[in-house]
Amino acid sequence: MGASREEPYRELSPAQREIWRTFVSGGWGLLAEINTAMSASGFTQVDLRVLEGLQNSEERGISELAAVVHMSVSTVSRQITRLVDEGLAERTESETDGRHRLVRITDRGREVLARHAAVRDDAIARLVVDPLTAEEFQMLGEVFAKIGANLPAKRNF
Known part of the structure; x- marks a missing residue:
């Protein structure tokens, strides 16, 4: 079990709880639609997320990649094994530590x-960008940037 909290748990107001439920319902529904589009193209969002986590870096360790993509080390390790088998990623040895694999x-x-990513982007354009005004979409990005900045930097998933 996790460490005990000294502060009491905060309770959401009924209005806050309803907004949260709306967010979760819309978010899960959106992810389900994107999963459907991705599956039809023979890929998963997890595959996409892991490759995106690698694309802007020369090379990464599994733990670092897991932190970047907000997944467990074991999940990322399994994905990498599959992506390596498919020729989409490759493992290398660290130049500074021969025991460390990148x-x-x-x-x-x-x-x-x-x-x-084009398949995913098309789904996002249809399901998120198109129904919102430019200002609402900008605000959505700002809201999630604020939420992301408030999350713990690293987690042991």
Whole structure:
């Protein structure tokens, strides 16, 4: 079990709870639609997220990648094994510590990522961007940036 809290748990007001439920329902519904679009193209959001976590870095360790993509080390490790088997990522040895294994995206992985990101982006454009005004979409980004900045930097998922 986790460490005990010294402060009492805060309770949401009925209005806050309803807003939260609306958020969760809309968010899960949106993710389900994106999952459907991604599955139809033969890829998953997890695959996409892991490759995106690799694309802006020369190479990363599994723990660092897990923190970047907000997934457990074991989940990322399994994904990397599969992506390596498919030629979308490759493992390398650290130049500073021979015991430490790193991973990086391959050129083929970048090509596959671009194709599947286009599928995801189309779904987001239809389901999120189009129904909102430009100002609402901008605000959505600002709200999630604020939420993301308030989250713990690293977690042991």
